[in-house]
Amino acid sequence: DTGVSQDPRHKITKRGQNVTFRCDPISEHNRLYWYRQTLGQGPEFLTYFQNEAQLEKSRLLSDRFSAERPKGSFSTLEIQRTEQGDSAMYLCASSFIEGTGVDFFGQGTRLTVV
Amino acid sequence: AQSVTQPDIHITVSEGASLELRCNYSYGATPYLFWYVQSPGQGLQLLLKYFSGDTLVQGIKGFEAEFKRSQSSFNLRKPSVHWSDAAEYFCAVGAWGTPLVFGKGTRLSVIA
Numbered sequence: 651d652t653g654v655s656q657d658p659r660h661k662i663t664k665r666g667q668n669v670t671f672r673c674d675p676i677s678e679h680n681r682l683y684w685y686r687q688t689l690g691q692g693p694e695f696l697t698y699f700q701n702e703a704q705l706e707k708s709r710l711l712s713d714r715f716s717a718e719r720p721k722g723s724f725s726t727l728e729i730q731r732t733e734q735g736d737s738a739m740y741l742c743a744s745s746f747i748e749g750t751g752v753d754f755f756g757q758g759t760r761l762t763v764v
Numbered sequence: 765a766q767s768v769t770q771p772d773i774h775i776t777v778s779e780g781a782s783l784e785l786r787c788n789y790s791y792g793a794t795p796y797l798f799w800y801v802q803s804p805g806q807g808l809q810l811l812l813k814y815f816s817g818d819t820l821v822q823g824i825k826g827f828e829a830e831f832k833r834s835q836s837s838f839n840l841r842k843p844s845v846h847w848s849d850a851a852e853y854f855c856a857v858g859a860w861g862t863p864l865v866f867g868k869g870t871r872l873s874v875i876a
Contacts, residue, residue, distance in 0.1 A: 690868070691868055691869070692866030693866045752810055757806055
């Protein structure tokens with residue numbers, strides 16, 4: 651297990667299409683976070699999970715955004731009816747709440763909406 | 765409200781020169797503080813963290829940072845910069861097991 655894995659690394663989609671991103675955290679990590687990063691900005695928190703429970707989702711940008719972590723392992727982030735403003739890097743991070751408190755980040759999924 | 769300010773958007777230093785990147789935070793409780801580095805198109809790598817104790821913390825790649833509660837600052841330093849240090853640097857604040865609040869980042873360029 652070499653770290654947090656995100657798939658795909660890059661996604662180009664037409665406006666109005668739905669997209670889904672996957673994050674595989676480090677295997678023993680029970681916390682999983684999603685962030686969005688736009689050009690010239692720091693990561694912006696979207697939502698997070700403790701095992702399969704979604705602890706915070708009010709920061710999701712609109713009702714077009716949703717996330718799941720059905721078995722407490724991998725997670726998916728879905729964007730419905732994509733808009734050009736959704737173009738960004740989507741980052742996933744994981745941590746072990748009983749551990750060091752440090753979050754490990756994946757390499758991100760770069761979304762381009764055309 | 766929690767916030768992080770990185771006053772310098774872009775810094776250029778000569779290879780071998782010293783470096784200091786500034787970070788100021790606003791946080792209601794005792795903060796946990798982090799510095800991450802991001803190379804182009806990549807995710808974030810943790811450089812160092814401060815939770816408690818000694819206010820001068822050492823990190824990877826020769827970086828260190830000093831927590832100054834009175835100034836609400838957590839500046840990152842390196843005595844001698846290498847060309848490979850060119851990247852984007854992010855300061856972040858949070859509490860145990862909570863989502864992080866990031867600054868907007870400082871882009872570091874290194875010239876020969």
